[in-house]
Every structure is written in structure tokens, then in C-alpha cells.
Amino acid sequence: MPPVAGRPASATLRxxxxxxxxxxxxxxxxxxxxxxxxxxxxxxxRVIEAAESLGYRPNPIARGLKTxxxxxxxxxxxxxxxxxxxxxxxxxQDRLEQAGYTPLIAxxxxxRERERNDFEAMRARQVDGVITATATLDHGVLDEMTGTGxxxxxxxxRLEDGGFSSAAADDADGERLAVLHxxxxxxxxxxxxxxxxxxxxGRHRYEGFVAGMNEAGLAIDPALVHFGNAFTGPEGERLxxxxxxxxxxxxxxxxxxxxxxxxxxxxxxxxxxxxPDDISVVGFNDMPFSDRFDPPLTTVAIPHYDIWAAAAxxxxxxxxxxxxxxxxxxLPPYLVVRKxxxxxxxA
Amino acid sequence: MPPVAGRPASATLRxxxxxxxxxxxxxxxxxxxxxxxxxxxxxxxRVIEAAESLGYRPNPIARGLKTxxxxxxxxxxxxxxxxxxxxxxxxxQDRLEQAGYTPLIAxxxxxRERERNDFEAMRARQVDGVITATATLDHGVLDEMTGTGxxxxxxxxRLEDGGFSSAAADDADGERLAVLHxxxxxxxxxxxxxxxxxxxxGRHRYEGFVAGMNEAGLAIDPALVHFGNAFTGPEGERLxxxxxxxxxxxxxxxxxxxxxxxxxxxxxxxxxxxxPDDISVVGFNDMPFSDRFDPPLTTVAIPHYDIWAAAAxxxxxxxxxxxxxxxxxxLPPYLVVRKxxxxxxxA
DNA sequence: TTGTACGCGTTATCAC
DNA sequence: GTGATAACGCGTACAA
Numbered sequence: 001m002p003p004v005a006g007r008p009a010s011a012t013l014r015x016x017x018x019x020x021x022x023x024x025x026x027x028x029x030x031x032x033x034x035x036x037x038x039x040x041x042x043x044x045x046r047v048i049e050a051a052e053s054l055g056y057r058p059n060p061i062a063r064g065l066k067t068x069x070x071x072x073x074x075x076x077x078x079x080x081x082x083x084x085x086x087x088x089x090x091x092x093q094d095r096l097e098q099a100g101y102t103p104l105i106a107x108x109x110x111x112r113e114r115e116r117n118d119f120e121a122m123r124a125r126q127v128d129g130v131i132t133a134t135a136t137l138d139h140g141v142l143d144e145m146t147g148t149g150x151x152x153x154x155x156x157x158r159l160e161d162g163g164f165s166s167a168a169a170d171d172a173d174g175e176r177l178a179v180l181h182x183x184x185x186x187x188x189x190x191x192x193x194x195x196x197x198x199x200x201x202g203r204h205r206y207e208g209f210v211a212g213m214n215e216a217g218l219a220i221d222p223a224l225v226h227f228g229n230a231f232t233g234p235e236g237e238r239l240x241x242x243x244x245x246x247x248x249x250x251x252x253x254x255x256x257x258x259x260x261x262x263x264x265x266x267x268x269x270x271x272x273x274x275x276p277d278d279i280s281v282v283g284f285n286d287m288p289f290s291d292r293f294d295p296p297l298t299t300v301a302i303p304h305y306d307i308w309a310a311a312a313x314x315x316x317x318x319x320x321x322x323x324x325x326x327x328x329x330x331l332p333p334y335l336v337v338r339k340x341x342x343x344x345x346x347a
Numbered sequence: 348m349p350p351v352a353g354r355p356a357s358a359t360l361r362x363x364x365x366x367x368x369x370x371x372x373x374x375x376x377x378x379x380x381x382x383x384x385x386x387x388x389x390x391x392x393r394v395i396e397a398a399e400s401l402g403y404r405p406n407p408i409a410r411g412l413k414t415x416x417x418x419x420x421x422x423x424x425x426x427x428x429x430x431x432x433x434x435x436x437x438x439x440q441d442r443l444e445q446a447g448y449t450p451l452i453a454x455x456x457x458x459r460e461r462e463r464n465d466f467e468a469m470r471a472r473q474v475d476g477v478i479t480a481t482a483t484l485d486h487g488v489l490d491e492m493t494g495t496g497x498x499x500x501x502x503x504x505r506l507e508d509g510g511f512s513s514a515a516a517d518d519a520d521g522e523r524l525a526v527l528h529x530x531x532x533x534x535x536x537x538x539x540x541x542x543x544x545x546x547x548x549g550r551h552r553y554e555g556f557v558a559g560m561n562e563a564g565l566a567i568d569p570a571l572v573h574f575g576n577a578f579t580g581p582e583g584e585r586l587x588x589x590x591x592x593x594x595x596x597x598x599x600x601x602x603x604x605x606x607x608x609x610x611x612x613x614x615x616x617x618x619x620x621x622x623p624d625d626i627s628v629v630g631f632n633d634m635p636f637s638d639r640f641d642p643p644l645t646t647v648a649i650p651h652y653d654i655w656a657a658a659a660x661x662x663x664x665x666x667x668x669x670x671x672x673x674x675x676x677x678l679p680p681y682l683v684v685r686k687x688x689x690x691x692x693x694a
Numbered sequence: 695t696t697g698t699a700c701g702c703g704t705t706a707t708c709a710c
Numbered sequence: 711g712t713g714a715t716a717a718c719g720c721g722t723a724c725a726a
Contacts, residue, residue: 023714413721
């Protein structure tokens with residue numbers, strides 16, 4: 001024996017059987033709601049009482065060995081410290097727990113290698129399904145995932161081809177709302193400092209930007225459109241810095257997300273510009289505390305909790321009926337106007 | 348068979364054995380680093396090759412059934428959406444994963460019932476240990492936990508009696524720093540709007556407040572000391588509101604934590620008072636984005652990541668050597684001065 | 695050095 | 711309606 005401690009022994013099916021004076025098989029049937037009807041009511045009651053008096057808890061490990069299911073699902077998140085994700089994890093957890101599943105959460109750190117590792121670790125833990133929101137996910141990893149035959153649900157990103165179920169906000173429509181908001185305020189020189197275009201999120205928001213500009217009858221100046229390598233504050237700062245340095249005339253800024261918008265705040269401040277007096281900024285996500293920033297951020301809100309509840313729902317669906325076709329759920333975003341945007345010339 | 352899908356069949360020990368033309372037992376030995384020395388080098392190599400070619404992954408479920416260990420640890424967190432916790436979860440995860448453990452994370456929502464449920468669910472999943480930071484944890488639940496014999500580590504709270512290991516910041520010293528900072532700025536009418544006194548966190552911070560006041564040679568006015576029922580924004584707002592309504596003269600405010608400080612901002616604003624012009628506010632925790640608030644919050648920072656890394660370390664310790672005495676690790680906090688505090692009369 | 699055999703706790707499939 | 715038995719995948723005494 002290695003010098004490691006096991007867990008304290010706890011009551012097993014057999015212990016209950018002994019106490020109730022029935023066969024272990026009967027105990028199994030009596031305790032499982034699915035099969036309880038197969039057993040005499042009195043016997044069942046006796047078994048249940050015995051189980052309770054012993055504080056019996058079925059061992060999911062043993063059960064999993066037999067049923068080939070772990071009642072565990074993996075949740076891949078790029079970065080838990082991004083305030084965007086915790087509410088999300090909550091949504092998933094709430095729904096899954098109530099269906100008897102336990103989520104296994106992993107930070108991929110937007111690192112491909114870690115992503116692959118985490119996925120493998122989850123497979124090894126016999127997860128029954130995976131929900132993933134990792135950003136760097138390329139087709140390589142996804143193909144690998146598909147190959148495993150595991151039910152998988154994508155969150156916040158959609159794949160046109162693959163047979164993945166997905167739950168996401170309508171990013172394009174959200175960005176469109178942001179642009180129209182700026183246009184209504186009289187802005188015409190509107191920039192888009194977006195996220196990576198390899199990500200559906202980044203691409204759709206850019207498409208929404210284009211759509212909004214067209215709808216408002218505004219021309220898109222290529223000099224005002226730039227894409228970052230990540231949806232982070234530093235990237236937003238870098239992009240904004242470059243934009244300002246270029247001397248381009250800008251009065252409105254549609255950032256890829258709230259973190260990038262925050263980065264823009266920093267760049268503006270460094271240049272002695274003020275938001276919204278000199279430049280209006282609109283974010284995306286309505287992340288927690290965005291109402292607390294200085295100035296409070298005008299942003300596009302998306303129903304995070306709902307998205308993840310939907311993702312959990314989709315996963316349950318696919319785990320129960322793997323042969324049904326994949327579904328894509330798209331939820332509507334909405335604009336939250338705060339103090340980082342104001343009418344042009346309204347200083 | 349119920350209408351549920353199992354996981355796709357994957358290679359088992361036996362498959363590897365067949366391919367390598369040895370007995371399954373030999374495969375087990377060859378693949379386990381601990382026992383590899385018992386097997387012929389050539390055979391081992393053949394086995395390993397076979398395993399790789401089949402993409403074999405040992406089934407932790409089966410392994411756990413045998414070894415009575417799951418290589419899984421539970422992490423109980425009060426509220427993942429409090430930005431305080433995610434970095435923390437990261438710290439734990441990083442350390443545990445590198446030791447081969449997978450964390451099982453649960454939100455207790457500061458709800459006793461949920462807390463108990465989550466703990467039970469973890470026990471059922473055969474976790475090898477538990478790290479808990481839940482606030483409402485009373486002795487009842489803790490006793491129950493002790494009764495199970497599971498290795499348990501407390502985070503951010505210490506229990507004088509129980510034989511629990513714990514990792515926490517020196518809350519008292521932190522609050523002392525906050526008070527001394529205000530005193531140095533010339534404030535003499537300093538209030539403490541603290542958290543629940545049933546929690547060691549709340550109590551220690553109050554003690555630190557008292558210590559700091561004494562050290563600064565200031566009198567403590569009971570009318571300026573109030574405790575909330577929770578470490579939340581609304582509670583901070585309620586307390587501050589009441590304090591202001593009482594007409595007490597105050598110029599400095601030491602809040603129970605950053606969230607409560609934020610609540611104070613709201614109460615001040617509603618009364619037409621300005622921070623720091625009229626009242627200086629100091630928070631606790633230096634939670635993410637506290638530098639982004641309006642005004643940026645002066646607060647006591649604690650080494651979150653370190654605390655949780657330490658917690659992970661302690662848990663590993665206790666899992667490997669359950670008979671060693673429990674240890675309490677206390678880490679030093681430090682002050683982060685921003686714009687929510689200023690010298691008295693310096694408006 | 696390797697094979698054998700059993701058991702971990704549970705469920706499924708038979709009999710009875 | 712219930713009992714007996716095998717099997718899930720792996721680890722490990724014990725025998726060879």
C-alpha cells in the first residue's frame with residue numbers, strides 16, 4: 001500500500017441489503033426511481049429506511065463503471081477571471097445540477113495546448129459531454145472533439161459547418177445596435193476596434209458594424225477599422241493608441257468588447273482626451289461592474305445567464321438523444337446606454 | 348437499456364494486453380510508473396507502444412473503484428460572480444492539476460442548504476478532499492465535515508478550535524493598515540461599516556479597526572461602528588445610509604470589503620456627498636476592477652493567488668499525510684492607495 | 695518476470 | 711417480486 005489515505009469507509013449497497021434483509025440487487029432496484037416499480041412497496045420502504053439509517057449514498061463511481069456514464073460534464077472556459085464567465089458558469093451549473101450532472105470546470109487560458117490537455121483530461125474523467133466557450137478553438141481541436149463522438153455544445157460561437165449545437169447571442173445585431181446608437185447621437189466618424197477575426201464573435205461583430213454603418217448611411221473608413229489579437233484590455237489600448245497616433249478624425253468608438261473599451265479609456269486618458277466629451281465609446285457584453293467604470297460604460301448587453309442555461313439544455317438534449325440534429329440557439333442582445341456616449345458636440 | 352447514450356467505447360487495459368500479447372495484469376504494471384520496475388524493460392516498451400497506438404487512457408473511474416480515491420477535490424465557493432473568487436479558483440486549479448487532481452467547483456450561494464447539498468454531492472463523488480471558503484459555514488456543517496474524516500482546508504477563515512488547516516490573509520492587520528492610513532490623512536471621525544461578526548473575517552477586521560484606532564490614539568465612537576449581515580454592496584449601502592441619516596459626524600469610512608465600499612459610494616451619492624471630497628472611503632480585498640471605479644478605490648490588497656495556492660498545498664499535504672497536525676498559513680496584506688481617500692480638508 | 699484470480703460497488707440479465 | 715450471478719475496468723496479492 002502506498003502511504004496515502006483512502007476515504008473513510010461508507011455504507012455500501014450490501015450493507016443496506018444486510019440490514020433490510022434482502023438481496024443487494026433488490027436494494028439497487030428499490031433505491032433507483034427508474035426501477036422502483038419492479039419491487040414490492042413494503043420491501044421498498046424497508047430498504048429505503050435501512051438506507052437512510054445507514055446514511056447510504058450510492059457510489060457514482062461504481063455506477064459509472066457499470067453504466068459507462070459519469071454524470072459529469074466538462075465546461076471549458078477561456079478565462080474565469082474575465083467577469084463575463086462566472087455568471088455563465090453559474091447558469092450551466094444550476095441547470096446541470098438539477099439534472100443530476102456535475103460540471104467539471106477548466107480554464108483554458110486561451111492557450112491551445114492547455115485546451116487540448118484539459119479536453120483530454122475531461123475525456124479521461126469520462127465526462128458525458130462538453131460545453132466549450134474557448135476562443136482559440138481551431139478546427140483542429142474541434143475535429144478531434146468530433147472524432148470522439150462526445151456530445152459537444154458551443155457557447156458564444158457558432159460553426160457554420162460542423163454538426164455542433166450552439167448557444168450564442170446575435171453578435172452582429174448587437175454591434176449594429178451599438179453603431180446605430182452612435183449614429184443617432186450624430187456621430188459620423190465611427191471607428192471599430194474589434195477582436196480577432198478568426199473567432200466567430202469577432203467576425204460577426206464586425207459584420208454588424210458594417211451593417212449598422214450602411215443602415216445609417218455612413219461611409220466606412222478603412223483607416224478607422226482595426227482588429228486585435230485578443231479581446232483584452234491591453235489589445236484595446238494598443239489599437240486605440242495606434243488609431244489616435246494616426247491622427248485620424250474620430251468621434252465614436254465601437255470596441256470589440258468591454259475589456260477592450262476599458263483599454264480605450266486608458267489610451268484616451270494618456271492622450272489627454274476625455275470620454276465622452278471628446279470621444280464616445282461603446283463596449284460589448286455589459287460585463288459586471290461596467291456600470292461602475294469611469295465613465296459608466298454604454299454597452300451591448302447579452303443575456304449571459306440565458307445563453308448558458310440554453311447551452312446546458314442543448315447538452316442535455318444531445319446526451320439523451322445523440323441522433324437528433326444539432327440546434328443553434330440565438331438570443332437577442334440589447335443596448336444599455338450609460339455615460340460613455342453622448343451626442344456629438346454636446347460637451 | 349434506458350434511452351441514453353453511453354460514451355464511445357475506448358481502448359481498455361485488455362485491448363492493450365491483446366495487442367502487446369501479454370496479460371492485462373502486466374499491462375497495468377507496465378503503465379503504472381510506481382510498478383514499472385517490476386516488469387521487463389522490453390515488455391514494458393512493447394506495452395507502452397501498444398497503449399499509445401490504441402490511444403489508451405486508463406479509466407479513472409475503474410481505478411477509483413479499486414483504490415478508493417478519485418483524484419478529485421471539491422472546492423466550495425460562496426459566489427463565483429464575486430470577482431474575488433475567480434483568481435482564487437485559478438490558483439487552486441493550477442496547483443492541484445499539476446499534482447494530478449481535478450477540482451470540482453461548486454457555488455454555495457452563501458446558502459446553508461445548498462452548502463450542505465454541495466458538500467454531500469462531493470462526498471458522493473468520492474472527492475479526496477475539500478477546500479472551502481463558504482462564509483455561512485457554521486459549526487454544524489463543519490462538524491459534519493469533520494465527522495467524515497475527509498481532509499479539509501479552510502480558506503479566508505480560521506477556526507481556533509477545530510483541527511482544520513487554513514490559509515488566510517491577516518485580516519486584522521489589513522484593517523489596521525486601513526485605519527492608520529485614514530488617521531495619517533488627518534481623519535479622526537472614522538467609521539467602520541463591517542461584515543457579519545459570526546465570520547472570522549468580519550470579526551478580525553473589526554479587531555484590526557480597534558487596534559488601528561488605538562494605535563493612532565483615536566477614540567472609537569460606538570455610533571460610528573456598524574455591522575452588516577453580509578459582505579455585499581446592498582448591505583454596505585444600507586449601513587452607510589443609516590449612518591448618514593443618524594447625522595453623525597464622519598469623514599473617514601473603513602468598509603468591510605470592496606463591495607460594501609461600493610455600496611457606500613451609492614449611499615453617499617444619494618445624499619449628495621462626494622467621495623473623497625466629503626468622505627474618504629477605504630475598502631478591503633483590492634478586487635479586480637476596483638482601480639476602475641469612480642473614484643478608484645483605496646483598499647487593502649491581499650495576496651489572493653498565493654492564498655489559494657497555499658490552500659491547495661495544504662490540502663495536498665493533508666491528503667498525503669492525514670496524521671500530521673493541521674497548519675494555519677497567514678499571509679500579509681498591504682495597502683493600495685487610490686483616489687477614494689484624501690487628506691482631511693484637502694478638497 | 696509474468697500470469698492468475700479476486701474484489702472494488704453497482705447494475706443488468708437471468709432464473710425462480 | 712426477488713434472488714443469484716456476471717460483468718464493468720482496473721489494481722494487486724499470490725502463485726508460478
